[in-house]
Amino acid sequence: MKNCPYCKIEVGGNLKKCPLCQSKLNGEAEAPYFPKQTTLQLQSFFYKVQLFIIWAIVIASLGVDFLFGVKLWPALAHIHWSLIVAMWLIVFEFGIMRLFKKGISSSRIMTLFVFIVLGMLGVTAYYIGQLWVIAEWVAPIVIMGTLIANFVLAMLDKNGNSMVYLLTNLVVGILPYIVFYFAERDCPLVWIICLLVSVILFVGAIIFKGREVVGEIQRRLNV
Template identity: 30%
Template sequence: MNTCPHCHIKVGGDAAYCPLCQNRLPGPAGEAYFPATAPRIHRASLFYKIVAFVLSALVVVGGAFDFLLLETPHRHFSVLMAVWAVAILLVLRDIVRRRYNGPRQIFNLLLLVSALLVFTDWFNGYTGYSLDLVVPILCCIALGCNFVFAFLHSRFTANALVYLLMNIGIGLLPYLLLFFRIDSGKLDAHSIPWVVCLILSIITFLGIVIFRGRALKSEIEKRLHM
């Protein structure tokens, strides 16, 4: 039986993560209380393997055309294909294993997709559409989802209040970008999406403090063992 180093509770079965704080359990997994349904596991595993095989085949075919058949100078699009394929497999693996709850999945997807978009933009000759438009839109979506999750009570939204603190982190990004742009005199129409993101971050955080302030305080004290 595992003991969570953060919550100091004993967790039986073969759970890899604490049901309270979602942190990884350090000890070896024990015997499961109830046997998992084999058909579901097999179907999920088979689906993941099929997707991995198809993506790998596409990357190999793209690499063959890219490096062997195309003679004119160009950007190696197969490298970009490989990066996106790895990212898709990482996201699919987490979904199949059902390790994370809703707020954490949203935040992880935000980081991954934002990094991929910036890399794709840079790979194709940086135009700025990723950081000036798409990434702030994704941040606004993440802020809105976190705000909604704070008022839902289900297994999918477990510990949602803690992840609302990420609203501060998401809000710091547009603040820093806007600070340097104002300081350098480059604040223009391209900064409007980040201004909207900063406003939405402040509004959603204030809304949580006003409507769920006590629950948020209790959750933070539990996490910090205060």
Template identity: 25%
Template structure:
């Protein structure tokens, strides 16, 4: 017997999705039970492999062009300026590849692309910040506020689309852990502006506590299942 949290009904099925609302069902499969519902097949948009190959080809050609121009102009401009547009090009390709063409759920896309963007921006901050008055802007402001925005976006998606929050719990926990890192760096004086980090961690903790308060049993069962406790 499985249960749909959205419809609040018990369903005698071994299917993964609710036949009424198509949300993920909770509960274990009963292999001895004869299936009475047809299998639900999600309507995923098919993407031609040629589209991915074209995007990859354009990305590779762009990177080769940037490196070549940087190499032949290095005598007049002795800097590796091409790394910045190369990083932007790679990020654009990954946004298309994993954000648009990927069939992964939207929380994975947000978490993955946010992490990638933070890595690129921190590398730019550490190596290409020209003004001595603004070093550390990526760690002090962009990193914690991006984590805050990602956490808020996932929460809004769960609320607006009425998605089963258990499917996104692991991402909320991951963002909570990542939000703690800037605070730890602040204790070691690596980060000099603490309020964005405190705001990001506080928001992540608040969202998690709301879920735990209203769904304590479900959270306990989900953590046991996820971490095989």
């Protein structure tokens, strides 16, 4: 067993320094108390590699764009394309990557992922002058796909989370229509279809999962 000549304590395992004063330990090392976390070390290494690659691309893009004035698209020569590249990579790294953690429901991951991507698409489209394409076509179609996926997950879920899917579908489907209403703008046909799909799937989930939803409400509210 190792010992510290200054603190006069014995230290088991294979530590090299005293846990109290950080001085070098004397004596023979023993078998380590805890197994070596090779899996976590490997995951940490690959995370650092991809983080380095992302920041290298961001810095290189900004340098090529602002310092050398290189334009990738002649039709968009008036914009700084490196800002769009940096936005996508940084949001991917510090936004989307954080969604995929243990314990987060599939509905929450998918819904937040869709909203983050749509937000970035909106900023990109506004930057290049094509925001109407995202607002009137891409966004409602993608959201309808999310609603359908949430409905399917609600049917397959066995953990008593049906209410989460129901509320997600209802909010995602109705919120855009409310925004158009208070903005005093005519709601595009695709968004109206999205609203109808949301209500239909909500009713369908109530019909097929009504008992599970009631049980979940009673469990969450302790009634």
